[in-house]
Amino acid sequence: MDCEDLAELLTDLLEGDVDADQEAAALAHLASCEACERVLAGTRDVIEIAHEHGRAALEPDDRQRMFRELTAKIPDPPN
């Protein structure tokens, strides 16, 4: 496996979507290639940062207000 092969496999590798042979070949390449190891680690970092900090946040008050506004728009509330 070379750097190009690894780049192609990167997303599947991160998804855990590779078979045992592919994974072994990828790990062997990563062990000997600092550049690909950096890309993999950097991508893992980006995923973690996006997950931890990437949401446009709502406050609890926002949620309650939005639900009130929503129910006010329901034509026939349950009765």
Added chain:
Amino acid sequence: MDVESPEQVFLRFEDLFNANVDAVFNVAQRLLWNRSDAEDVVQTTFLKALTRIAQLRDDERVRPWLLQIAYRDAIALLRRRRDRPTDPSLLPEWAAVEPGPSDIAIASDMARIVTVALAQLEESERLAVTLRDVEDLPMRDVASIIGIGLSAAKMRVLRGRASLRVALQEDARSGL
């Protein structure tokens, strides 16, 4: 299946709202960069959900379904904006580099940095990363929400992650 009372339906709807409103708002906000438009999308999405509440059971399937509605509504709103580009502040190009003040005011430093970085991504890449990494949806749901094949979805996520990595590095260098 037992028939639910109207009160039970209403409680189930409230649970559905509380469990999913953050994700729906996030996807809308990351496409529209406008708080009030994103809240409009939240309203239309959950009003549609209410009309289908009897069929909405399986929790795992509900969120992708809601996000697909939100995505389509947000895209329709973006297209309408682009059709009348007289007000420069409503131009998507402008919006894409300028996160709304509410986004910045309430955000922690890291959240602010990531928001600014996400704003620099091309729309389809930003959407893919938002769905896969921020919302942690399986790749197959990302594909079905956007309406593309699995390998195309993987490609967008891959490009989005790479772009986000570059944007975060540039932000770090410029001392944001």
